Amino acid sequence: MIAFFVNFPLFSIVLCLLCAVLCALLKGKAARIVSLSLCGVVAVLAFCVLVYGLQTGAATEYPMGHYPHPWGNELRFGIAEPLVALVFAVVMLLCLIGGKQQLDVDLEPGKRNLYYVMCDLVLVSLLALAYTNDVFTGYVFIEICTIASCGLLMIRQIGRTTLAATRYMIFSLIGSGLFLLGVILLYGVTGQLLMPSLKAAIAALWEGGQYRTALLSAMTLMTVGLAIKSGLFPFHLWMPDTYAYSTPASAGILSGLVSKGYSFLLIKLVFGVFGTDVFYGSGVSNVLYVFGALGIIVGSISAAREKDVFRMIAFSSAAQIGYLYFGIGLTPALGMLAAIFHLLTHAVTKPLLFLAAGQLGEAAGGRLRHTWRGAAHRNRTAGLMFSLGAFSMIGIPLTMGFVSKYRFALAAFERPTLLVVTLIVLAVSTVLNAMYFMRVIIGIYTPVPERRTRMTLREQRPFAVSSLLLALLNLSAGVAAQPLVLLLERGLSLL
Amino acid sequence: MQGFWEQVWNVRIPIAAVLLFAVGFVTLLLHRNLLKKIIGLNIMDTAAYLMLTSFGYIEGRLSPIIQNGNTDPALYGNPLPAGLVLTGIVVSVSVTAVLLALTVRLYARYHSLNLDEIYAMAQKEHGLG
Structure with missing residues (x-):
């Protein structure tokens, strides 16, 4: 039975595509049901693949169309890929459930099904980015993801x-253009597109000292392309508008999942294509480290200066993306582990924040911080969930955010030359995070003479259910982090 | 010195492609006019395809279809890049279509194609931020 699980990555991808076509034909409500069940099914399938990966204890290469190794297109999955796919599917499901109220307002009647078509397409591209073993397929799905998002x-x-x-x-097209040029250069130098063949060819060329410039440019182009697409400083300026003005479900999906899909692809490329020796030996990693650190500081400062709460959360996303690349640039073992843990943390936390902010914004009747005074008294669930998300972003113990900060600090000791800088960046950003999030939390809990009726739990059931689940995910992974860390460690060793 | 120019001549197409790519890239990044940005995007993508196509053509070799029963791969060019370019073209056409649709919408609302002007108007429309 378990041997059959090997087909599930392909099944989940094909299923998403079928559902996307189906949703285009259905009415809004039916399309919603199809998409929600699709996310559920994909999550179950990803879980099965995870079980398969744990059972075999090795990465599986799945040839599409049964062509032998260097010719066909392949999927590849060990432990990290299905785990990330599982989190993506679950978070997307919760985003779509939790954002229902605002979706009903924001979506034009008669065109509702199209929103779910886009959701299915985002999901398929995220899955394909997680599972693919072919860089050109990676490029194609990057573009599909761009259009759908x-x-x-x-x-x-x-x-x-x-x-x-x-x-x-x-911005996205600039990023994917650079990525495409990088892929073409790599193909021109090595004649390969499948990741394992590319890795072998690159290692051989690097060893022999041939085509250094071409390899270095290709590596830089691909890394920079993906970094721009996920919004690394100084290319984070599209973020505030993108996340802050879209409907909360979209903001959650875009900030929590789409940018993570690109980052995960980069992590896969570092291990599966460039090879850690070449990537960390060439100095590209140091560039990521520097821009990651700058992104953390600049993102946090911009967030602290922002009066619009939604834009504040969006700028905080820029800082979190900075963390990711900061970790990737730091060290291949612990730094990478911290980065991928933070990827999951942010994927779980940011949608919670956006969903809760959507509810609070409605309760407060405005977007600016000063209008939010006392909003948590009008909508208690949303206030509580917002605070929890903010605590996780700051890194208060028992939340997932604490564990990621702890892993970053641990990783800092693996590279003693940068120890002081790394710890200072972590400390400064934590203080800034605490500053701007606590200001909002204190604001929303400030008692004001009651003017409006309180929002009951029943009125916002979809939001309450989904935010509670997101919070539970966050807390359980924060309290019992060790199994997850061990799982990710094994996953990274198989990438 | 003769050797150097010969080397440059041998990589003339990749050089041209990279120059074109840079032209497109800068246009896409820096131009304020949306239509010119889209044109820049297309130049950039086409440059990438030019480079890819040039890897498929190998001077003095036959087109990649078996001729006269000769199956020695050293006789033929590389058919794969053409397939990749075809895929890439489909991608860039759809991306261009989406961007053009967005441009139409923006123009219908703000009656301008200049991104800075549109931005200023949108800011006014929504107050702060």
Whole structure:
């Protein structure tokens, strides 16, 4: 039975594509049901693949169309890939459930099904980015992901989102253009597109000292392309508009999942294509480290200066992306582990924050911080969930955020020359995080003379259910982090 | 010195492709006019395809279809890049279509193609931020 699980990555990808086509034909409500069940099914399938990976204890290469190794297109999965796919599917499901109230308002009646088409396409591209073993397939799904996430953005028809979608597209296309050029250069030098063959060819060329410049440029182009797409400083300026003006479900999906898909692809490339020796030996990693550190500081400062709470959370995303690349650039073992743990932390936390902020914004009747005074008294669930998400972002113990900060600090000791810098960046960003999040939390819990009726739990059941589940995920992974860390460690060794 | 120019001549197509790519890249990044940005995007993508296509053509070799029963791969060019380019073209056409649709929408709302002007107007429309 378990041997059959090997087909599930392919099944989940094909299923997403089928559902996307189906949703285009269905009415809004039916499309919603199809998409929600799709996310559930994909999560179950990913879990099965995870079980398969744990059972075999090795990475599996799945040839599509049964062509032998260097010719066909392949999927590849060990432990990290299905785990990430599982988190993506679950978080997407919870985003779609939790954002229902605002989705009902923001989606034009008669066009609701199209939103779910885009969701299915985002899910398929995330799955493909996680599972693929072929860099050109990676490029194609990067573009599909760009178009679909642009759809998720512009579904809310105010001028600001159209503008945000345009800027998002422009930055994304610059990123994917660079990635494509990098892939082509690599192909020109090595004649390979499958990751294992590329890795062998690159290692041989690097060893022999041939094509150093070409390899280095290809590596830089691909890394920079993916970094731009996930919004690393100084290319984070599209983020505030993109996340802050879209409907909360889209904001959660875009900030929590889409940018993580690209980062995970980069982690896969570092291990599976460039090889850690070449990547960390060439100095590209140091560039990521520097820009990651700058991204953390600049993102946090911009967030602290922001009066609009949604934009504040979006700028905090820029800082979190900085963390990811900071970890990738730090060291191949512990730094990478911290980065991938943080990837999951942020994927679980940021949607919670955006969903809760959506509810609070409605309760407060505004977007700016000063209008939020006392909002948590009007909507207690949302206030509680927002605080929990903020605690996780700051890194308060018992939350997942604490564990990621702890892993980053541990990783710092693996590279003694950068120890002081790393710890200072961590400390400064934690203080800044605490500063701007606590300011909002204190604001929303400030008692004000009651003007409006309180939102009951029953009125916001979808939000309450999904945010509670996201919070539980966060807390359970924060309290019992060790199994997850061990799982990720094994996963990284198989990448 | 003769050897150097010969080397440059041998990589003339990749050099041209990289120059074109840079032209497209800078246009996409820095131009304020949306239509010109889209044109820049297309130049950039086409440059990438030019480079890829040039890897498929190997001087003095036959087109990659078996001729006269000769199965020695050293006789033929590389058919794979053409397939990749075809895929890439489909991708860039759809991306261009989406961007053009966005441009139409922005123009209908703000009556401008200049991104800075549109940004200023959108900011006014939504107040702070």
